[in-house]
Amino acid sequence: MVNTGQVEITDSEFKEFRSFLYNETGIELSDKKRTLVMTRLAKRLRAYKFNTFSQYFDLIFGHDLKEKQQAIDLLTTNETYFFREPEHFKFLTDTIIGEWNSPRSFRAWSAASSTGEEAYSIGMILADKLANKPWEIQGTDISHTVLNAASNGHYQMNRIDGIPPSYLKRFCLKGRDEFEGSLLVDSKIRQKVRFYSMNLTKPLPETGLFDVIFLRNVMIYFDAKTKEQVVRQLIERIRPGGYFLIGHSESLKGMNVTLKLIKPTIYQKL
Ligand SMILES: C[S@@+](CC[C@H](N)C(=O)[O-])C[C@H]1O[C@@H](n2cnc3c(N)ncnc32)[C@H](O)[C@@H]1O
Numbered sequence: 001m002v003n004t005g006q007v008e009i010t011d012s013e014f015k016e017f018r019s020f021l022y023n024e025t026g027i028e029l030s031d032k033k034r035t036l037v038m039t040r041l042a043k044r045l046r047a048y049k050f051n052t053f054s055q056y057f058d059l060i061f062g063h064d065l066k067e068k069q070q071a072i073d074l075l076t077t078n079e080t081y082f083f084r085e086p087e088h089f090k091f092l093t094d095t096i097i098g099e100w101n102s103p104r105s106f107r108a109w110s111a112a113s114s115t116g117e118e119a120y121s122i123g124m125i126l127a128d129k130l131a132n133k134p135w136e137i138q139g140t141d142i143s144h145t146v147l148n149a150a151s152n153g154h155y156q157m158n159r160i161d162g163i164p165p166s167y168l169k170r171f172c173l174k175g176r177d178e179f180e181g182s183l184l185v186d187s188k189i190r191q192k193v194r195f196y197s198m199n200l201t202k203p204l205p206e207t208g209l210f211d212v213i214f215l216r217n218v219m220i221y222f223d224a225k226t227k228e229q230v231v232r233q234l235i236e237r238i239r240p241g242g243y244f245l246i247g248h249s250e251s252l253k254g255m256n257v258t259l260k261l262i263k264p265t266i267y268q269k270l
Pocket residue numbers: 024025026027076077078079080081084111112113114115118140141142143146198199200201215216217218221247
């Protein structure tokens with residue numbers, strides 16, 4: 001047992017929760033994550049005045065879908081920022097958009113979008129480089145909390161460091177009065193970026209094909225089997241010749257997939 005001065009989680013409770021989270025989300029929790037589980041779920045136990053984790057788990061392993069979603073939201077790690085891993089955005093600008101000469105709508109997918117910074121970073125580039133040509137972006141995530149934030153497109157100023165100054169000027173509205181210290185992504189971009197809930201480890205809904213998919217900084221939470229299953233599903237959604245970008249600490253090593261490595265973390269569908 002681990003004791004944090006609050007409700008304690010027993011070995012068997014932790015194991016049960018670990019397999020629940022894995023089955024629901026593909027997220028693997030190591031033994032080191034026990035304290036994290038306790039601290040992140042503590043407020044839910046307090047809300048129900050439960051004094052064991054089993055009582056709470058009975059609720060989420062049962063039919064309380066809303067509470068189950070809350071628990072998943074609390075256990076996901078949602079760190080992200082604008083123009084994270086800037087080489088990808090340079091590649092998008094110079095190569096992907098640079099080569100784009102089709103009359104149809106350019107389609108990008110930020111899979112595991114978290115609070116939306118990745119999708120809006122893509123959006124600013126498309127708004128800049130594609131001018132009046134059509135484009136659209138879909139952002140998806142398993143956590144409903146982050147999707148709500150993403151849809152609002154409203155961010156605190158201390159989180160906008162990566163946005164190039166010219167894009168800040170053109171595509172972001174600075175908050176005034178009660179919104180001082182925050183910014184809103186321009187509605188011209190927000191209108192073209194749709195966010196919705198999607199679990200990448202389950203069969204995917206119909207989405208159509210994409211010219212580029214960003215799958216960044218989520219595979220790190222999955223084991224090899226889940227990673228491959230997720231990647232295979234997503235590759236099917238890339239248009240031939242389209243691109244697939246993964247996080248810099250991630251790899252497709254050992255996977256037998258129909259992708260050509262263009263540069264580290266940048267792949268093209270054959
Ligand atoms: C660290 S964030 C990455 C955000 C962004 N892609 C980036 O690189 O900055 C990881 C996101 O993956 C989401 N996630 C975890 N498991 C998922 C799953 N099975 N399906 C969809 N999203 C998932 C989490 O909710 C979280 O918002």
